[in-house]
Amino acid sequence: MHYRRFGKTHLHLSVFSLGTMRYLASAETARQTVERAIALGINHIETARGYGNSEIFLGKALAGLRREERAKREDLIITTKLPPTIDADAMARGIDESLARLGLDYIDCLAIHGVNTAEHLAMLTVERGCMAAVRAAIADGRVRWVGFSTHGPLDVILGAIATDQFQFVNLHYNWLFQRNAAAVELAHQKDMGVFIISPADKGGLLYTPPERLDTLCHPQSPLHLGYRWLLSDPRITTLSLGAARPEELDWPLEMADQTHPLTDTEVEILERLRSHQSAVLGTDQCNQCYACLPCPEDIHIPEVLRLRNLAVAYDMTQYGTYRYGMFENAGHWFPGRRGDRCTDCGDCLPRCPEALDIPTLLRDAHRRLGGSPRRRLWG
Incomplete structure (x- = not known):
């Protein structure tokens, strides 16, 4: 597993992160998936309040690993996400509720979840809005770093980056969707960590490619090429790997050391x-x-x-x-x-x-x- 500096957070994240939107079949499946991810070198796990029972399942898995002394809290980087709001008190409650669900004393990285519209962007500058509560949580140690996730248009993403309130961004960008190239570059210029959302699933269902695409990518697979295109870019810190079961981690993580520049082939x-x-x-x-x-x-x-x-x-x-x-x-x-x-x-x-x-x-x-x-x- 290779690790990269997550921008100005100075955290070093594995180049693949475990995204937990899909591992919701049961608490036991979640535990097995988290344990397998950590065993394979993943040190960054991402969840969200909006992902059903994900925070609860992750909290139980982390507690078990700590009890068994199989993972130290300081060796893991945990991100959770909460939606934007103009109500600072609602955000403060949300942070405390996430800490309780995760069973943690602090959240390494908190992302404002879904800065997707001009209205969401405006919420980031409200005097007593969500960012006031985030700043208070950083001041008292409940949160270490703050970023945002987005499925929004490029102008909204650039606008959020330009507020200079964030240390990282989660966004869509892959070889089949390069619209957000300017956002990746601006984040890099501002020394922000860059987390790529779902490059294999929403990036093209690359686990099950059509025959024509598979043939055109020979001697590589479309999935291999998609991951390599991103891993070869030093501006990008980490790629989301949304495994629903532990065995879904094995093949992608065979590429976890392939961060070199693109080959001639x-x-x-x-x-x-x-x-x-x-x-x-x-x-x-x-x-x-x-x-x-x-x-x-x-x-x-x-x-x-x-x-x-x-x-x-x-x-x-x-x-x-x-x-x-x-x-x-x-x-x-x-x-x-x-x-x-x-x-x-x-x-x-x-x-x-x-x-x-x-x-x-x-x-x-x-x-x-x-x-x-x-x-x-x-x-």
């Missing part, structure tokens, strides 16, 4: 993928400039067309259907409406530098990906 594979996508999509390729927004019908045009790009170019229809089904079902965690909401108003057409026939492509994306609606695992 890996660079060639990435170029092959880019060339293939361009050739297959031709003049229908959306290049993700976001100039088409805002849409009068609140359709998230770039994301709809990104999912279409992946489905057409790489046969990533399963992934596209999975993510597309979140539209209109996950609130600010996955904002925007489906492609079939297009009214042919034409507002987006003159703003597209590629002169794409956006209404037609939106309808095609809906035809390809408009399966059953999905809700977020923890709403």
Whole structure:
């Protein structure tokens, strides 16, 4: 296992972190998963108040490890997350409740969970809002460091980083979704730790890739390439590994020492993928400039067309259907409406530098990906 400095916290985190949103089958499964993660060298475990019983299960697992003298508290880095609020007292209670659920005297890293909208961003500067309670908790030792997690648009992420209130950020960024590159760079410039959310699952369902994508990535696997693309970037501290069972840790953690720069073969594979996508999509390729927004019908045009790009170019229809089904079902965690909401108003057409026939492509994306609606695992 390799470890990297988590920005100005000066903590050294394993390059893979155990995310605990999915290990909720039972307290026993959670215990086994935590124990296996620690045995394999993971020293950072991330949970959230919004993840069902996750904090409680993690607290029980940590207590057992301490009793058995199999893990020292000072050797583990625990992150939990609480939602933004304008009520300092509510945040203070939330911190104390999380400490009780986790069975800890202090939280290493507290993240403001889901800074996803301009309204959430505004909450960070309210005089007696959530950040006042966080600062008080840092002053009395209940919290060591504070950051934020986000599924929001790039301007909101950049705005939160620019407040200079945070020591780390949790965000989406991977080889199939590079929209947040500017946020990664700004966080790096400000010496913030960078935690990448769900690069294998929400990053492309890379554990179960379609045959075409698998073939294009040969002699590597899509999962290997996805992890390597991130691990090779020294600005990135750690990647979330959301194992539901202990055995799901083994294969990814075989890569925990592969933090070297991309090899010539890996660079060639990435170029092959880019060339293939361009050739297959031709003049229908959306290049993700976001100039088409805002849409009068609140359709998230770039994301709809990104999912279409992946489905057409790489046969990533399963992934596209999975993510597309979140539209209109996950609130600010996955904002925007489906492609079939297009009214042919034409507002987006003159703003597209590629002169794409956006209404037609939106309808095609809906035809390809408009399966059953999905809700977020923890709403």
